[in-house]
Amino acid sequence: MKQRENENPVIEYLKLLKKHGRxxxxxxxxxxxxxxxxxxxxxxxxxxxxxxxxxxxxxxNSKPFCVPDETADGPIRFAIxxxxxxxxxxxxxxxxxxxxxxxxxxxxxxKIIFAQALLLNEKQKRQDNGKDNLLALR
Amino acid sequence: xxxxxxxxxEKIICxxxxxxxxxxxxxxxxxxxxxxxxNEIKLNPLEPVPGMKANEWASIFADLWIQAFRLYEGxxxxxxxxxxxxxxxxxxxGFYPSLFDLYYxxxxxxxxxxSRNARYQESVLNRLGGMIYGSLSSVIDCSRGHINNLxxxxxxxxxxxxxxxxxxxxxxxxxxxxxxxxxxxxNNLRHFIGxxxxxxxxxRSFELRPDLGLPIIHHLLxxxxxxxxxxxACTQTPHQLGASIHSNxxxxxxxxxxxxxxxxxxxxxxxxxxxxxxNYCYKPEPREMxxxxxxxFQEPFLATVPEVNL
Numbered sequence: 001m002k003q004r005e006n007e008n009p010v011i012e013y014l015k016l017l018k019k020h021g022r023x024x025x026x027x028x029x030x031x032x033x034x035x036x037x038x039x040x041x042x043x044x045x046x047x048x049x050x051x052x053x054x055x056x057x058x059x060x061n062s063k064p065f066c067v068p069d070e071t072a073d074g075p076i077r078f079a080i081x082x083x084x085x086x087x088x089x090x091x092x093x094x095x096x097x098x099x100x101x102x103x104x105x106x107x108x109x110x111k112i113i114f115a116q117a118l119l120l121n122e123k124q125k126r127q128d129n130g131k132d133n134l135l136a137l138r
Numbered sequence: 139x140x141x142x143x144x145x146x147x148e149k150i151i152c153x154x155x156x157x158x159x160x161x162x163x164x165x166x167x168x169x170x171x172x173x174x175x176x177n178e179i180k181l182n183p184l185e186p187v188p189g190m191k192a193n194e195w196a197s198i199f200a201d202l203w204i205q206a207f208r209l210y211e212g213x214x215x216x217x218x219x220x221x222x223x224x225x226x227x228x229x230x231x232g233f234y235p236s237l238f239d240l241y242y243x244x245x246x247x248x249x250x251x252x253s254r255n256a257r258y259q260e261s262v263l264n265r266l267g268g269m270i271y272g273s274l275s276s277v278i279d280c281s282r283g284h285i286n287n288l289x290x291x292x293x294x295x296x297x298x299x300x301x302x303x304x305x306x307x308x309x310x311x312x313x314x315x316x317x318x319x320x321x322x323x324x325n326n327l328r329h330f331i332g333x334x335x336x337x338x339x340x341x342r343s344f345e346l347r348p349d350l351g352l353p354i355i356h357h358l359l360x361x362x363x364x365x366x367x368x369x370x371a372c373t374q375t376p377h378q379l380g381a382s383i384h385s386n387x388x389x390x391x392x393x394x395x396x397x398x399x400x401x402x403x404x405x406x407x408x409x410x411x412x413x414x415x416x417n418y419c420y421k422p423e424p425r426e427m428x429x430x431x432x433x434x435f436q437e438p439f440l441a442t443v444p445e446v447n448l
Contacts, residue, residue, distance in 0.1 A: 064414035065428070066437040072429075079427065079441035087429065087441045091150060091328055093388040094368045095359060099376040099404050100393025105425045105443040106372045107160060109391070110332045112446060113370060115167040117150045117330050118292065122168070124147050 009044070010034050013051065020058055021067030021083045076116045078109060091117070147326075148366065151290060153316075154332040155309050155339075157298040163448045164294065171292040176274060176300065176308075181283035183311050184221070185234045188286070189322040192234075196221035198314055205344060205353055206307035207265040216258035220244055233281040241266040265303075273299055274308075285315055290327060302338060309339050313367075314354040320365040328366040331358075336371035342380040359386040377403040392419065392428045408438050 010031050017023040034047045048055075068081045074088030081087060096113075100106045152171070154161050165171055183202075186195030200217045203209070209217075224235045224243050235243075244263055249255040270278065295312070297305045316329060333339055344353045358367055359382045371383055376392075377400055384390075384407055392404045398420075405416050408430035415438065419428060422440075430438040 063440055064412060064418050065440045068435055068439045068441070072431065072435040072439065078443070079429070080444055081439060081441045089389065089431075091148065091330075091368070093433065095383065095387040096368075096370040096389045096391065097376065097379070097383055097387040098370065098372045098391045098393075099374070099395060099400065100372075100391075100427070101374055101396045104393035105427070106393060107156075107158075107334065108425075108446070108448070109427075109443050110154070110334065110370060110372060111161065111164060111448045112443065114152045114154060114161075114164055114330065114332060115446075115448060117152055118164070118168045118171075121150055124149075128147075 008035070010047070013048075013055075016058060017054075019066050020062045021069070022054070022058070075120055076113060078112045078116065088116075091120070148328040149326060150330055151327050152292045152330045152332070153312075154294045154334070155297055156294060156332075156334040157296075158334070159296060159298075161294045161296075166448065168292065171294060172288075174288075174293050174295045176277050176295075176297070179277060179284055180280040181277050181285055181308075181311075182234060182236050182280050183278065183307075184224075184236060184240065185282060185285070187315060187318045187322060190318060192225035192229075193222050196225065198318065202307060202310050202314060202354065203265070206303050206310060208303075209261055209265070212254065213258045213261045216255065217262055220247075220262070236281055237266060237278045238270050241270050268301075269304070269307075272301065272304065274304055285312070286319075288312075289316060289319055290325075306338050309333070310354050313358060317354060317358055317365055317367065320367070328368065330368050330370065332370040332372070334372050336373050336383070337375060337378050340371060340373075340379045340383050342378055345380045345382075353380070356380070356382045359383060374400075376400050376407070388432050390430045390432075393426075394422050394424075410438050 014023060014027070014031055017027055030047065030050075034043055037043050063082070067083045068085050068087060070085065072081070072088075073086045074090045074093070076091065077086045077088035079087040098106050098109060152164075154164075162173055165173075183199060184195075186192050196218050199221065200214045203217060204211075204214045220240065220243060224240060227243075228235045228239070241263065244259060244266065247255075247259055249259060269275075295308075297308060300308060313331065320327075320329075339353075339355055345356075355369075358365070358369060369383070371379070373379055374395075375397065376384075376395075390404070390408050392401075392408065395401045395404065401419050405419050408428065410416055410419065410428070410430075422428065423442075425443045425445075426440055427443065428438055429441055430436075
């Protein structure tokens with residue numbers, strides 16, 4: 001998509017932080033301070049001088065993909081993102097297409113998914129047994 | 139099993155179709171897994187799904203057969219005719235015919251040497267002969283197989299010693315049976331089906347030949363909400379897979395690929411348009427994968443397969 005010409009650089013910066021999983025309340029408060037005075041170029045300059053280390057770090061060390069948040073997780077976990085976020089899915093979410101050359105981890109991934117599914121069955125079974133025991137106590 | 143809201147919880151049944159023996163390590167997680175090596179199991183592909191009429195199953199079987207063995211429409215009609223006659227003959231006997239019965243029935247038919255029927259007969263016999271005298275002969279020599287028990291059993295099907303046609307046929311037969319069984323009989327099972335090297339089953343050439351009928355896998359992928367079957371298809375050459383898997387996957391995962399065509403194909407498929415991201419797909423780190431979910435967190439992202447002792 002072609003970037004809009006009049007996009008506010010502060011908003012752009014916030015989007016960048018969000019993409020790389022670095023958007024926190026401190027960054028939001030700082031951005032709001034600058035955005036509340038749109039006619040003050042000095043404030044904008046000062047703001048970006050302060051953020052230059054963060055920007056350089058993103059440019060040098062970050063991979064060009066989004067960092068997933070907790071919405072990418074599910075009960076059947078199969079991977080871990082760079083930000084230590086677990087990646088998983090729900091049993092009702094259907095069909096996986098897994099592409100990769102030999103030796104890259106396709107079979108390991110299949111094993112993990114199926115092992116997790118088997119463990120999920122066991123977990124549900126244990127929970128049910130626990131509930132049954134509670135009902136019996138009543 | 140019921141969840142907190144009182145709804146019945148689904149039990150997940152795992153089926154894996156693999157061309158190696160390494161999936162046996164799942165036995166470390168659960169001992170309730172059957173490893174099917176196609177030596178001791180019995181299957182009769184002519185045994186209809188319970189609740190289905192024999193002539194309905196005959197059409198399904200004929201589709202499976204001609205897709206697996208690359209026959210033509212004419213042979214399909216011929217096969218359906220033979221099957222229906224055979225089912226009628228066996229109706230009074232109280233058991234279903236086997237592939238052996240079908241072979242001997244077709245072989246006994248007499249047609250003028252220069253006729254279409256003789257050609258169909260030869261094509262069908264040729265494939266049936268390979269099947270009943272090949273490595274599956276001890277599997278299919280029965281009238282009632284173990285398939286109904288398999289439906290509620292975790293199983294690893296090791297198809298490595300079967301010919302490619304037999305692999306296609308067996309996988310499609312098992313999946314078709316499961317699909318129609320679940321259509322007819324409501325149960326509380328969700329099936330996870332893992333297919334290693336899925337090119338054989340999802341081959342896009344099937345989609346380019348509509349005269350063969352749509353492969354069962356297409357139905358499985360498009361009517362998932364009804365039948366609760368999840369497919370996990372692994373491939374080394376994603377561009378050779380049929381469109382149904384590409385357009386119906388919740389998750390697309392790309393590990394390192396060596397063929398630029400495949401990388402471009404997957405990048406496009408996953409909606410990766412950013413040049414930097416595209417370039418990164420050519421040099422991921424070991425065990426690193428690009429993931430794209432379709433219903434939540436829809437941006438492509440990177441993750442790593444953890445090292446596990448399995």
